[in-house]
Structures are given as C-alpha cells and as structure tokens.
Amino acid sequence: MTDAPAPRPSDSSPTRRGFLGAALGAAGVVAAGGAGFGIAKATESTPSPAAAKVAPSEVAFYGVHQAGIATPAQDRLAFAAFDVTARDLRALQAMLGSWAAAAARMSTGQLIGPTETAPQAPPVDTGEALGLAPGNLTITVGFGPSLFDDRFGLAAKRPGALAPIPTLPGDALDPSRSGGDVGVQACSDDPQVAFHVIRNFARIARGTAVMRWSQLGFGRTSSTSTTQATPRNLMGFKDGTNNIKAEDTAVMNDFVWVGEETDQPWMKDGSYLVTRRIRMLIETWDADYIADQQRVFGRFKDTGAPLSGRNEFDRVDLDASANGQPVIPADAHIRLAAPGNNNGQKILRRGYSYTDGNDPTTGQLDAGLFFIAYQKDPRRQFIPIQTRLGGNDALNEYIKHVGSALFAVPPGLSGPGDWFGKALFA
Amino acid sequence: MTDAPAPRPSDSSPTRRGFLGAALGAAGVVAAGGAGFGIAKATESTPSPAAAKVAPSEVAFYGVHQAGIATPAQDRLAFAAFDVTARDLRALQAMLGSWAAAAARMSTGQLIGPTETAPQAPPVDTGEALGLAPGNLTITVGFGPSLFDDRFGLAAKRPGALAPIPTLPGDALDPSRSGGDVGVQACSDDPQVAFHVIRNFARIARGTAVMRWSQLGFGRTSSTSTTQATPRNLMGFKDGTNNIKAEDTAVMNDFVWVGEETDQPWMKDGSYLVTRRIRMLIETWDADYIADQQRVFGRFKDTGAPLSGRNEFDRVDLDASANGQPVIPADAHIRLAAPGNNNGQKILRRGYSYTDGNDPTTGQLDAGLFFIAYQKDPRRQFIPIQTRLGGNDALNEYIKHVGSALFAVPPGLSGPGDWFGKALFA
Numbered sequence: 001m002t003d004a005p006a007p008r009p010s011d012s013s014p015t016r017r018g019f020l021g022a023a024l025g026a027a028g029v030v031a032a033g034g035a036g037f038g039i040a041k042a043t044e045s046t047p048s049p050a051a052a053k054v055a056p057s058e059v060a061f062y063g064v065h066q067a068g069i070a071t072p073a074q075d076r077l078a079f080a081a082f083d084v085t086a087r088d089l090r091a092l093q094a095m096l097g098s099w100a101a102a103a104a105r106m107s108t109g110q111l112i113g114p115t116e117t118a119p120q121a122p123p124v125d126t127g128e129a130l131g132l133a134p135g136n137l138t139i140t141v142g143f144g145p146s147l148f149d150d151r152f153g154l155a156a157k158r159p160g161a162l163a164p165i166p167t168l169p170g171d172a173l174d175p176s177r178s179g180g181d182v183g184v185q186a187c188s189d190d191p192q193v194a195f196h197v198i199r200n201f202a203r204i205a206r207g208t209a210v211m212r213w214s215q216l217g218f219g220r221t222s223s224t225s226t227t228q229a230t231p232r233n234l235m236g237f238k239d240g241t242n243n244i245k246a247e248d249t250a251v252m253n254d255f256v257w258v259g260e261e262t263d264q265p266w267m268k269d270g271s272y273l274v275t276r277r278i279r280m281l282i283e284t285w286d287a288d289y290i291a292d293q294q295r296v297f298g299r300f301k302d303t304g305a306p307l308s309g310r311n312e313f314d315r316v317d318l319d320a321s322a323n324g325q326p327v328i329p330a331d332a333h334i335r336l337a338a339p340g341n342n343n344g345q346k347i348l349r350r351g352y353s354y355t356d357g358n359d360p361t362t363g364q365l366d367a368g369l370f371f372i373a374y375q376k377d378p379r380r381q382f383i384p385i386q387t388r389l390g391g392n393d394a395l396n397e398y399i400k401h402v403g404s405a406l407f408a409v410p411p412g413l414s415g416p417g418d419w420f421g422k423a424l425f426a
Numbered sequence: 427m428t429d430a431p432a433p434r435p436s437d438s439s440p441t442r443r444g445f446l447g448a449a450l451g452a453a454g455v456v457a458a459g460g461a462g463f464g465i466a467k468a469t470e471s472t473p474s475p476a477a478a479k480v481a482p483s484e485v486a487f488y489g490v491h492q493a494g495i496a497t498p499a500q501d502r503l504a505f506a507a508f509d510v511t512a513r514d515l516r517a518l519q520a521m522l523g524s525w526a527a528a529a530a531r532m533s534t535g536q537l538i539g540p541t542e543t544a545p546q547a548p549p550v551d552t553g554e555a556l557g558l559a560p561g562n563l564t565i566t567v568g569f570g571p572s573l574f575d576d577r578f579g580l581a582a583k584r585p586g587a588l589a590p591i592p593t594l595p596g597d598a599l600d601p602s603r604s605g606g607d608v609g610v611q612a613c614s615d616d617p618q619v620a621f622h623v624i625r626n627f628a629r630i631a632r633g634t635a636v637m638r639w640s641q642l643g644f645g646r647t648s649s650t651s652t653t654q655a656t657p658r659n660l661m662g663f664k665d666g667t668n669n670i671k672a673e674d675t676a677v678m679n680d681f682v683w684v685g686e687e688t689d690q691p692w693m694k695d696g697s698y699l700v701t702r703r704i705r706m707l708i709e710t711w712d713a714d715y716i717a718d719q720q721r722v723f724g725r726f727k728d729t730g731a732p733l734s735g736r737n738e739f740d741r742v743d744l745d746a747s748a749n750g751q752p753v754i755p756a757d758a759h760i761r762l763a764a765p766g767n768n769n770g771q772k773i774l775r776r777g778y779s780y781t782d783g784n785d786p787t788t789g790q791l792d793a794g795l796f797f798i799a800y801q802k803d804p805r806r807q808f809i810p811i812q813t814r815l816g817g818n819d820a821l822n823e824y825i826k827h828v829g830s831a832l833f834a835v836p837p838g839l840s841g842p843g844d845w846f847g848k849a850l851f852a
Contacts, residue, residue, distance in 0.1 A: 076617075076644070078781075080784075115662060115716065115727045116716055116726065116728045117716075118716070119715065119716055119717035120715050120717060121716065122712060122713055122714060122715055122716065123662070123719070125662075126661075126662050126708075126712055127658065127661075127662020127728075128658050128659065128660050128661070128779075129658075130658060130662065130728065131655075176786040190645075191617075191644040191645055192644065192645040192779065195644065195660075195779075195781060195793070199660075199708065199791060199793075202789070203709075203712050206709075210788075210789035212786070213784065213786065214781070214791070215783065216642075216644060216781050216782075216783075218502070218617040218618065218642060218644065219617055219618040219621075229557075232553065232554045232555075232556060232618075233554065234552075234625075235552075235554070236541060236549065236553020236556065237553070282552075283629075286548060286552055286629050288548060289545065289547060290541065290542055290543075290544070290545055290547065290548065290549045291545035294542075300542065301541045301542055301549065301553055302542045302556065353554075353618065355621060355640070355642050356642075356782050356783065357639065357640050357641065357642075358637045358639065358640050360602040360639065362636075363628070363636035363637040364637075365625060365628065365637070365640070367625075
C-alpha cells in the first residue's frame with residue numbers, strides 16, 4: 001500500500017541533515033570526511049543550552065560521571081546490549097557521537113529530531129515519547145570486553161578490570177542473553193521514555209551495530225540514595241538495605257568511581273557495570289516456610305530487619321547467637337554478601353524486577369531480578385563476592401543466573417562535542 | 427540448606443486457615459464439604475468493610491460490573507490466561523472463590539494474608555506488594571470458550587457470543603500465546619502491584635489451573651475516559667482518539683455491557699473481552715516516510731489530528747477529497763475502523779504497549795501492542811471489524827497478529843460471598 005518501497009534513511013537528504021545534529025547523519029559525515037569532526041559538528045549543532053539548567057524530572061546529561069550511576073534509581077529500566085557489525089572504527093565512533101547527541105536531547109525531554117517535517121523521509125524520531133516528561137531519564141553507555149578484540153585495534157586499551165568474568169559457581173548462562181560489545185542502560189520513571197531510548201539507539205546503530213539482547217525492568221529493587229526507601233524484590237524481601245548511597249561521596253570514591261589508580265586513563269571517573277539476569281524459581285520459593293525464607297536472606301520479611309535486630313536499619317550483627325547457633329545462619333545471603341566477609345568490598349546495586357511471560361510447558365513464570373552493579377574493579381568486587389555467593393548462598397536453591405555481562409563505563413561527557421568514550425579513541 | 431524439604435501449602439494448618447478467608451484453604455474446604463459453602467464462608471471472613479469506602483488510588487472491587495472495564499485505563503498491565511487442569515468442578519469454583527476473596531483484599535491495598543505469622547508454613551501472600559499503594563488496581567476475570575467443552579458440563583451455558591473467533595485475514599497466531607480457559611486482567615498504575623495479582627492468582631490456582639500465557643504491558647495506549655489524554659502507541663501515533671469513553675453511559679450500554687438481549691442470563695451486565703498480541707515490525711515502520719505513515723493511520727503524527735482536520739478531536743471527514751483523491755486514503759486505518767464502515771459498531775479499546783526483548787538472530791525488537799477490547803458481542807463487533815482491517819488495512823504491512831484470546835467476563839460481584847461467575851455455576 002505504500003507509494004514506493006520504503007528506503008533506508010538517507011544521509012544525503014539536506015532536510016534531514018539540518019536536524020538533530022544529524023543523529024542519523026553523523027555516520028555518513030564521518031565516514032566521508034575527517035574522523036571526529038563530523039560528530040563534533042553534529043553535537044555542536046544540537047541545541048543544548050537546555051542541558052545546562054536542569055528542570056524538574058530532568059537529570060543533567062553532562063558531567064564528570066555519566067548519569068544513571070549515582071542518580072537515585074528511577075522506577076523503570078530498558079537495557080540493551082549491542083554487537084558492532086561494522087568493521088570501520090569511524091562508523092563506531094560516529095554511532096557513539098550520534099548516540100551522545102540524541103541522549104543529550106532526550107535527557108531534556110526533546111525528540112531527537114522532528115517527526116513531521118520532510119514528508120518524503122522517515123521521521124528522525126520514532127515519536128512514541130512525544131509529549132512525555134523525561135521522568136529523570138538517564139542514559140548510560142559502556143563497552144564490553146569483546147570490543148577490545150582485534151577488530152578495532154583497541155586491545156592495548158583494554159583495562160585490566162575489564163577482563164571477562166570467569167565462569168562462576170552455579171552459572172547457567174544463556175549466551176544469547178549475555179555479553180555484548182556495547183551496553184546501554186536507560187532508566188526513567190516512565191517506561192515508554194526508557195524504551196524510546198533503546199529503540200532509537202538501535203535505529204541510529206543500524207548498519208553499524210545490532211541489538212544482541214535487551215531487557216525491560218518493571219520495578220526498581222534498589223535504593224541508591226538516602227532519599228529512597230528500600231523496595232522489595234519479587235521474593236517479597238527488602239534486599240539491599242545496606243546498599244551504597246550516592247550521597248556518601250567517600251564510599252563512592254572508594255568503591256564505585258575509577259580513580260587515578262586505573263591502568264587506562266580513559267576510564268578515570270568511569271565505573272564498571274555488571275549485569276546478571278537472575279531468574280527466581282518463584283513457585284519453589286513460594287512453597288518455602290516463612291522461617292526458612294527469613295533464614296535464607298537473614299532478614300525478617302515484613303520489616304526488613306536483620307534477624308539480629310528489630311528495625312530495617314539495625315546493624316547486621318553477624319556474631320549474634322542463640323541456643324549455640326548463629327542468629328544469622330552461616331549460609332544466609334546477608335552474611336555472605338557482607339563487606340566484612342569480602343575483604344571490606346562493596347558494590348553499588350541498581351537492579352530491577354523483570355518478567356518475560358512464562359514457560360508454556362510448565363506454566364512457571366519467567367521472572368526475577370535483572371541485577372545491575374557498579375564498581376571500581378570487578379576483580380576485587382563483583383567476582384569474588386559472587387564466587388562466594390554462588391558457592392554457598394542459601395538463596396541458590398531458588399535462583400538461577402541465566403545472563404551475564406560486563407561493561408567499562410567511561411566518564412561523563414563534558415558538553416556538546418564530547419561523546420561516549422571519546423578518550424578511548426583518542 | 428533448608429532444614430526440611432519445603433512442603434506444599436497445607437490446608438490443615440489452623441494458623442493459616444484463620445487468615446484471608448483462606449484464599450488457599452477454600453479449595454480444601456469445598457472439596458471436603460458442601461459446594462459453595464466453603465467459598466462463601468471464606469469470603470465472608472474476609473475483612474471487607476474497607477471495600478465499601480474507596481480511598482484515593484483505590485477502585486471499588488464490588489459493583490454491578492467488574493472493575494477494569496469502565497475504569498479509566500491505568501498505566502500498567504499484567505495479564506494471564508490459565509488452563510484448568512482439575513476435572514472437579516468444585517475445585518474450579520473454589521479457585522474462583524479464593525481469587526475473589528484475594529482480589530477484594532488486593533483492591534484495597536491489603537495483602538491476601540500474612541507473610542510472617544506461622545513460621546512453619548509458607549507465607550500466605552508472596553509479599554512483593556507489601557507497602558505499595560494499589561494504584562487504582564482492578565482485577566477482571568473472564569472465561570474462554572474452551573471452558574465450555576465437555577469437562578465441566580457447561581456446554582449448555584456457553585453464550586452464542588462466546589463462539590471461538592474464526593481465523594481472520596492475516597492471522598499469524600502462536601497457539602502458546604492464544605486462548606485459555608480463564609483470563610485475568612490486572613491493571614494498576616504500579617506494575618509490581620499488577621504482577622503481584624497474577625503471581626498470587628497462579629499460586630492459588632496450583633493443582634487446579636496452570637498459567638498458559640502471560641503478558642506484561644508497560645504503558646497504556648488507550649484513553650477510556652474523558653479525563654485522560656490520548657497516549658501514543660509504539661508507532662508514535664495517537665490511535666484511539668475516538669475510543670468509547672466510560673462517561674458516555676448510553677454508548678457503554680449500547681456497545682459494551684451485555685444487556686437483557688443475552689441468551690445466557692448469567693452474562694447480564696458482563697462484557698466480552700478480546701485480546702490480541704499485535705507485534706509491530708518496528709524496524710520496517712521506522713524506515714517508512716512520514717507522509718506514508720500518516721496515510722497509513724489517516725492522522726497527523728504530531729497532533730493526532732485526522733488528515734481531514736487540524737486538531738486531534740476534529741471530526742474524521744471520510745468524504746474530504748483533494749486533487750480528486752480522498753484526503754483519508756481508502757485503506758487508512760481510521761477509515762476502515764470507523765463505525766460508519768462497520769454497521770455503526772464500536773468497541774472499547776484498553777490496550778497496552780509491550781516489549782519482550784528482541785529476536786537474537788536479527789536483533790529486531792519483539793514489541794508492539796497488546797490489544798484489549800470490550801464489547802457486547804464480538805460477532806457483531808470485533809470479528810467483522812478485524813475481518814475488514816485484516817484484509818485491507820494499510821497498517822498490515824507493519825504489524826502481525828501473533829496471539830488471540832476471547833473471554834466472557836461475567837458481571838461484577840455483589841459483595842463478600844459472591845465470586846467470579848457464581849451465576850454461571852448456579
């Protein structure tokens with residue numbers, strides 16, 4: 001019923017190039033001309049004075065660190081991992097530049113370009129977020145270990161901390177839900193706004209990168225700010241009471257932000273992102289006795305208090321005992337995850353509950369936790385912590401790690417003209 | 427790590443029977459004793475004076491009609507279809523009674539039972555909604571055509587309007603995402619509250635019914651009230667501007683509520699629910715020219731105005747022409763769906779956007795519209811309308827109907843002691 005076959009977006013359309021700082025056009029410009037210049041120009045042409053002032057329900061896109069890490073966890077998540085299919089480094093750079101230009105606009109609630117000008121061209125923005133408030137939208141981009149293989153000559157730039165996560169005890173990973181060259185975390189209080197990001201990023205990426213896996217998270221399971229109450233996970237528990245809070249700058253510097261110690265200066269002020277798709281065996285869990293459920297976590301279900309206390313934020317007393325037994329069992333989740341049992345290490349958790357329907361053969365829900373954690377160095381943080389948990393945690397009877405990914409999240413963007421990981425490619 | 431194997435919930439636990447009106451215990455009571463009595467008793471013991479007064483963010487559960495039809499469409503959806511595996515009619519009745527008791531409680535933000543009493547028993551409520559406001563939660567239950575086969579002796583009670591939907595033009599249905607003996611629509615402004623309903627319903631159903639398919643809807647695509655703006659679907663368009671609005675009582679009576687005309691008195695004041703999982707071929711759509719996209723819908727993308735007008739709510743003028751061509755093309759979605767081209771018939775649409783990740787082989791997003799429509803008689807409403815659309819709609823190039831279900835939604839519950847479809851079994 002179309003008048004003509006629908007063509008791919010064309011970079012040669014002058015009408016379209018005038019907009020957005022050519023989120024879609026930058027690739028063409030760069031491929032044709034000087035590396036980097038096209039992107040800088042593109043992002044400079046993005047109207048972004050708005051980015052300087054931050055309106056209610058907006059989070060500043062530019063800054064020392066990328067937004068979406070220290071930002072109080074928003075209610076909804078859309079996450080996507082991409083594999084780069086282009087073999088031209090400049091195409092990848094152009095994509096990252098176009099993403100940055102688009103992200104700056106979306107963070108202030110703007111479309112990435114018009115939907116109705118130039119009738120004989122596709123809309124620049126897909127349009128489903130038109131009229132929606134950004135809902136504290138943040139867009140966070142990182143690079144997986146696989147990006148540093150021999151395709152782009154980046155091997156020497158791979159940080160030691162980005163070594164692939166080894167197989168951990170209890171892993172049951174699905175490769176099609178794991179890994180990826182580039183990861184994108186979009187968080188917003190409005191799920192349509194978050195979805196809009198990964199959908200438009202995928203569109204901008206076309207010809208350069210392809211979506212490898214994606215995940216919608218319907219409800220946050222972490223509090224990352226002293227302003228937030230601890231939410232419940234799908235096991236009905238408050239897990240993460242002692243999470244790192246963004247207001248604690250010293251802890252953020254010690255455990256989350258990459259500092260001078262890095263072997264790769266392009267990562268300074270960045271962080272390392274680990275995602276794990278943790279399926280909960282909900283039906284089994286739901287049949288477990290409450291006393292056992294509470295022993296598994298080491299907390300009371302209703303209040304969230306540690307079994308050694310009465311209120312949620314009471315100190316977790318790992319030495320408390322009753323009748324010669326530890327009050328918090330030896331294999332309780334909070335004991336094994338406690339910094340005191342992990343060389344003092346902590347991680348910033350920022351996960352979301354998910355459900356992707358059910359297994360049609362058993363009727364069991366495919367639901368659980370899409371775990372997200374930020375840290376300074378996974379080799380000293382996530383990996384040893386999860387090695388301990390995967391081997392011993394009482395929770396293992398009720399969960400299965402089915403997806404895993406690791407991304408080096410470069411520092412924040414300084415302003416228009418900067419882009420995700422620019423220093424990596426310098 | 428458990429002290430003992432986790433047993434199934436036991437109906438014989440006096441501690442547990444004292445609660446909830448034994449959402450989980452009713453089945454046992456009924457199976458052991460007089461049909462119906464156990465449920466009535468169970469629901470009577472549900473503390474429900476609260477149901478009479480409706481607090482902010484609460485929708486009354488009891489009433490002439492089930493809630494969730496005329497209720498202004500909430501932001502989020504969890505939908506599940508179940509197949510009844512029990513062959514004992516009383517088990518099915520007990521499940522419906524327990525669901526009703528649980529639904530009454532959840533609608534007022536209460537747990538269906540305690541999470542922490544009786545340590546040597548599983549929690550009655552799974553707990554993830556503890557502390558969350560109901561967010562205008564509604565729970566709507568209906569019966570599929572398959573329930574009226576020879577298993578329960580209900581064949582003579584099947585309404586004519588519940589005839590299975592025939593294969594329609596363009597159907598590409600996946601049986602594992604279609605059909606079902608019983609359907610449950612849970613809508614809330616909080617997705618965790620909606621998920622909590624289908625998860626706890628599945629738990630109550632255990633041994634009686636098994637989940638066949640389920641669907642999370644992350645954002646409403648319909649306005650069903652004059653108090654709501656028209657949202658955008660994932661194609662970026664406002665579709666449904668002329669949807670039935672619940673405030674228009676005459677239209678609701680003419681097109682949505684089953685009246686005296688029904689061949690099955692148990693359905694009076696009920697409605698018929700059609701769901702369709704409509705996958706959007708997003709990548710193809712996004713490459714289409716804006717002028718063509720607008721011709722496909724018959725509306726402007728930015729404003730939502732019909733191509734024959736300037737503002738969203740301007741009359742759709744199907745006779746308007748320019749240069750000898752109709753302004754709204756012959757195959758435009760709004761022309762084919764218009765009541766004037768469907769014997770004056772209308773349906774109440776109440777759908778949601780969904781995404782379930784992406785195809786790992788192509789990277790294409792699995793996303794689209796989970797279409798929901800209520801009507802008095804699908805034989806005169808959904809079926810002829812979709813037959814026309816499926817054969818001729820310009821939109822067909824960009825969508826695929828991959829799931830379908832039909833449910834007879836009985837009238838509302840009169841109060842504690844009543845349950846979903848009680849009159850059907852009378």
